[in-house]
Amino acid sequence: MIRIGIDVGGTNTDAVVMDGARVLAGVKSATTADVMSGVVNALADVLKASGKAAADIDVVMIGTTHFTNAVVQRRDLAKTAAVRLGLPATASLPPMVDWPEDLREAIGNLSYLAHGGNEFDGRKISPLDEAELLQIAEDIKAKGVNTIAITSVFSPVSDECEKQAAAIFEKAIPGVHITLSSEIGRIGLLERENAAIMNACLRDLSRDVIEAFRNAIASAGIKGKFFLTQNDGTLMEAAFAEKFPVLTFASGPTNSMRGAAFLSGVKDAIVVDIGGTTSDVGSLQKGFPRQATVAVEVGGVRTNFRMPDVFSIGLGGGSHVVETDKGVKVGPTSVGYRIISEALIFGGKTLTTSDVVVAAGKYDLGDRSKVAHLSPALIAATEARIAAMLEDCVERSRLSPDPLPVIVVGGGSILVDKPIAGLELIKPDHFAVANAVGAAIAQVSGEVDRVYALAEIGRDAALADAKAQAVEAAVSAGASRDSIEIVDVEDVPLAYLPGNATRVRVKAVGELHVV
Amino acid sequence: MKIKRIVHVEDMEDIATGGAILGTGGGGDPYVGKLMAQEAIRRHAPVKIIDVDELADDALVVPVCMMGAPTVMTEKIPAGRELIIAFRKLEELLGRKIDAVLCGEAGGVNSTTPFVVAAETGLPLVDGDGMGRAFPELQMETFGMYGVKATPMVLCDDKGNSLVLDTVSNAWTERLARAATVEMGGSALLAFYSMDGATAKKCVVRGTLSLTAKLGETLRGARAGHRDPVAAIVDELDAQVIFHGRIKDIERRTVGGFTRGKARFEGVEEWKGHDFRLDFQNEFLVAERDGEIIVTTPDLITALEAESGNPVTADALRYGLRLKVLALPCNPLWRTPQGINLVGPRYFGYDVDYRTLA
Numbered sequence: 122m123i124r125i126g127i128d129v130g131g132t133n134t135d136a137v138v139m140d141g142a143r144v145l146a147g148v149k150s151a152t153t154a155d156v157m158s159g160v161v162n163a164l165a166d167v168l169k170a171s172g173k174a175a176a177d178i179d180v181v182m183i184g185t186t187h188f189t190n191a192v193v194q195r196r197d198l199a200k201t202a203a204v205r206l207g208l209p210a211t212a213s214l215p216p217m218v219d220w221p222e223d224l225r226e227a228i229g230n231l232s233y234l235a236h237g238g239n240e241f242d243g244r245k246i247s248p249l250d251e252a253e254l255l256q257i258a259e260d261i262k263a264k265g266v267n268t269i270a271i272t273s274v275f276s277p278v279s280d281e282c283e284k285q286a287a288a289i290f291e292k293a294i295p296g297v298h299i300t301l302s303s304e305i306g307r308i309g310l311l312e313r314e315n316a317a318i319m320n321a322c323l324r325d326l327s328r329d330v331i332e333a334f335r336n337a338i339a340s341a342g343i344k345g346k347f348f349l350t351q352n353d354g355t356l357m358e359a360a361f362a363e364k365f366p367v368l369t370f371a372s373g374p375t376n377s378m379r380g381a382a383f384l385s386g387v388k389d390a391i392v393v394d395i396g397g398t399t400s401d402v403g404s405l406q407k408g409f410p411r412q413a414t415v416a417v418e419v420g421g422v423r424t425n426f427r428m429p430d431v432f433s434i435g436l437g438g439g440s441h442v443v444e445t446d447k448g449v450k451v452g453p454t455s456v457g458y459r460i461i462s463e464a465l466i467f468g469g470k471t472l473t474t475s476d477v478v479v480a481a482g483k484y485d486l487g488d489r490s491k492v493a494h495l496s497p498a499l500i501a502a503t504e505a506r507i508a509a510m511l512e513d514c515v516e517r518s519r520l521s522p523d524p525l526p527v528i529v530v531g532g533g534s535i536l537v538d539k540p541i542a543g544l545e546l547i548k549p550d551h552f553a554v555a556n557a558v559g560a561a562i563a564q565v566s567g568e569v570d571r572v573y574a575l576a577e578i579g580r581d582a583a584l585a586d587a588k589a590q591a592v593e594a595a596v597s598a599g600a601s602r603d604s605i606e607i608v609d610v611e612d613v614p615l616a617y618l619p620g621n622a623t624r625v626r627v628k629a630v631g632e633l634h635v636v
Numbered sequence: 637m638k639i640k641r642i643v644h645v646e647d648m649e650d651i652a653t654g655g656a657i658l659g660t661g662g663g664g665d666p667y668v669g670k671l672m673a674q675e676a677i678r679r680h681a682p683v684k685i686i687d688v689d690e691l692a693d694d695a696l697v698v699p700v701c702m703m704g705a706p707t708v709m710t711e712k713i714p715a716g717r718e719l720i721i722a723f724r725k726l727e728e729l730l731g732r733k734i735d736a737v738l739c740g741e742a743g744g745v746n747s748t749t750p751f752v753v754a755a756e757t758g759l760p761l762v763d764g765d766g767m768g769r770a771f772p773e774l775q776m777e778t779f780g781m782y783g784v785k786a787t788p789m790v791l792c793d794d795k796g797n798s799l800v801l802d803t804v805s806n807a808w809t810e811r812l813a814r815a816a817t818v819e820m821g822g823s824a825l826l827a828f829y830s831m832d833g834a835t836a837k838k839c840v841v842r843g844t845l846s847l848t849a850k851l852g853e854t855l856r857g858a859r860a861g862h863r864d865p866v867a868a869i870v871d872e873l874d875a876q877v878i879f880h881g882r883i884k885d886i887e888r889r890t891v892g893g894f895t896r897g898k899a900r901f902e903g904v905e906e907w908k909g910h911d912f913r914l915d916f917q918n919e920f921l922v923a924e925r926d927g928e929i930i931v932t933t934p935d936l937i938t939a940l941e942a943e944s945g946n947p948v949t950a951d952a953l954r955y956g957l958r959l960k961v962l963a964l965p966c967n968p969l970w971r972t973p974q975g976i977n978l979v980g981p982r983y984f985g986y987d988v989d990y991r992t993l994a
């Protein structure tokens with residue numbers, strides 16, 4: 122199978138062509154404001170470099186930060202009605218209660234509370250009230266809003282209420298776009314509801330962006346299917362991504378970590394992705410990034426997405442190096458993409474980490490004579506500082522006392538040439554485009570997160586049920602059934618509650634099923 | 637009546653952070669409680685905090701709190717009327733006006749719940765609580781040691797059900813209320829331990845709400861000023877840093893609905909080469925260093941992320957986390973034989989005696 126992986130970042134669009142497990146070519150080009158032409162350029166460049174014809178390409182995988190940026194910048198967001206099912210419960214905190222006001226206003230600040238919802242054990246809080254929902258539908262229609270996010274209490278335990286309400290709205294408002302929270306998030310009402318609302322307000326934009334990607338691929342003459350990568354490093358079909366744009370949040374760091382795993386052939390490791398300004402450090406477990414356990418904010422909104430647990434520090438190839446009376450200070454400020462004009466080695470006036478590495482003779486870049494004056498003491502102190510910064514965040518990301526290797530990727534990888542924290546160092550080929558490789562090799566997943574009463578069904582039966590549900594979720598997301606593996610099982614008892622109510626999370630992953 | 641401080645919407649942020657620190661690993665994430673308190677203050681009025689000594693001896697004061705699984709509360713958020721209904725029903729039962737609100741538990745989510753009632757009723761909130769930290773059961777209140785009965789108690793759910801309990805002992809209150817809470821969907825809100833001002837002056841753990849506010853402010857200030865957040869908290873609490881290390885092993889199991897577990901640490905920096913173990917049961921209860929037990933409940937053990945100073949709950953402990961573990965003395969009432977009986981290590985099933993933290 123010949124695949125193209127593309128990572129559309131804020132600054133660069135990276136692309137690779139892969140034949141099975143082999144990287145045929147990788148290119149970096151500038152991201153464009155209209156998205157489409159940047160992708161068109163990247164596709165043309167990478168096809169040319171690989172020597173493959175457009176007709177040879179079976180599938181294209183795209184990772185994009187476009188939707189995250191839309192929320193962060195509050196642009197292109199659709200007016201959205203947030204409907205919550207759970208009355209009389211939850212009335213104390215209405216939808217979007219903790220949102221930044223500008224974002225709430227940007228999407229129309231429209232929310233409704235209605236009856237419905239479930240208890241942690243599946244009992245009903247109150248029955249769904251069709252008349253009540255029809256009235257809400259009338260109001261939404263009258264306000265000219267065509268996008269609804271539905272969130273029901275404990276919908277990860279039972280999604281019945283959300284589905285019934287969706288059917289009522291679809292009938293009452295023909296052509297309405299609906300997002301159900303149970304399809305996106307996990308337990309934690311406000312966070313899941315936030316994700317559902319953000320997804321809903323991105324629906325119009327996602328239609329346009331996906332269309333732009335589709336056109337770019339078609340104009341390159343590629344007939345293969347195309348997919349987007351989501352925040353857990355797995356794929357969604359373009360049509361699915363159009364419905365769930367919010368799932369692309371944080372796919373960038375995930376792709377580079379997955380790419381690092383693939384390029385190095387190592388599945389359990391610490392990954393350090395060094396860019397121009399920051400380094401992202403995370404850990405790989407069975408080839409996937411470990412997920413964050415705390416709430417992650419996107420554009421000022423608290424979410425509980427399946428985000429990789431990435432720790433960022435202000436260290437990159439363009440980081441400022443400053444001598445102070447307390448010693449050498451490295452970062453967090455950086456010349457960023459202006460490195461090609463501002464760093465000493467490129468004729469600029471600012472001392473950066475890249476200058477020091479070149480002065481130390483560790484790497485050949487730019488004009489070495491321009492850093493010949495740096496004192497050995499400064500070079501040694503800077504290198505020691507960089508090593509200490511990396512060591513601290515690597516230690517922080519370790520999952521076990523086992524001596525895991527450290528994989529270093531990204532354009533700023535030149536800063537590293539010896540083991541960090543005494544761990545084996547791997548710098549794979551094509552390290553600069555690891556994120557596009559991560560997109561190209563993405564698999565397909567299904568996940569379940571719900572509460573079981575173990576006193577009633579027992580732990581084994583609960584885990585078996587959750588696993589079966591995760592497998593079905595993976596199949597419906599496009600995985601070939603034979604290839605599916607359970608990659609993550611976690612059960613945490615709910616504190617302060619007898620009856621052994623336990624929250625179970627299971628994730629299943631399989632290879633993409635291409636027909 | 638002298639007002640000690642006025643709590644506005646934005647002050648709740650610090651109180652919730654401080655509440656999480658006093659949560660000693662348990663007590664639940666104050667996030668939802670914080671938002672509820674902020675909504676109540678926004679809708680009604682800022683909350684007036686008074687010193688317990690401001691109460692008249694014959695004043696009627698009533699503590700409120702949330703009971704059940706904090707995880708449930710983050711999903712099935714309260715309707716909003718539960719605390720007020722419980723509070724007003726209890727007032728009706730007692731047959732006289734309540735003069736002040738009191739916090740049942742200053743650690744975790746319950747550091748924030750009394751603000752909801754104080755904001756809506758306009759009554760003053762006493763600066764103090766019945767624990768000075770978090771504990772898992774209703775009878776674990778200093779109030780009981782001065783003969784205050786938990787009942788009459790009113791327990792309310794989101795649907796409007798309320799339950800009046802009249803029990804033979806505070807331990808029975810816990811038992812029956814726990815069962816009812818499960819039926820109510822795993823989380824409920826309540827008013828209990830009504831007492832007069834004279835009694836409150838004897839049994840309230842004083843100043844704990846001011847302390848939560850101060851802790852939150854300290855953490856925020858240290859971060860803004862790029863100072864070591866943990867050192868700032870240690871100074872503020874006059875706490876001892878009993879360990880600095882990385883979690884190397886963690887084990888959890890459920891016994892009778894409560895999560896029990898142990899986390900083992902290996903030392904870093906000043907504690908390099910030393911071992912440390914933290915035993916928890918919702919809250920952190922016993923700390924052992926180099927094979928020797930150094931702190932036990934009811935003294936406070938709290939864990940902060942070494943870099944950020946963020947309080948870490950027992951639920952969030954995981955391999956590799958680098959923590960500084962702090963210990964500080966509990967309220968002297970807990971150190972009496974009666975107090976040790978209620979909340980000492982043996983109550984929680986540890987075969988060790990309480991040793992007084994110097």
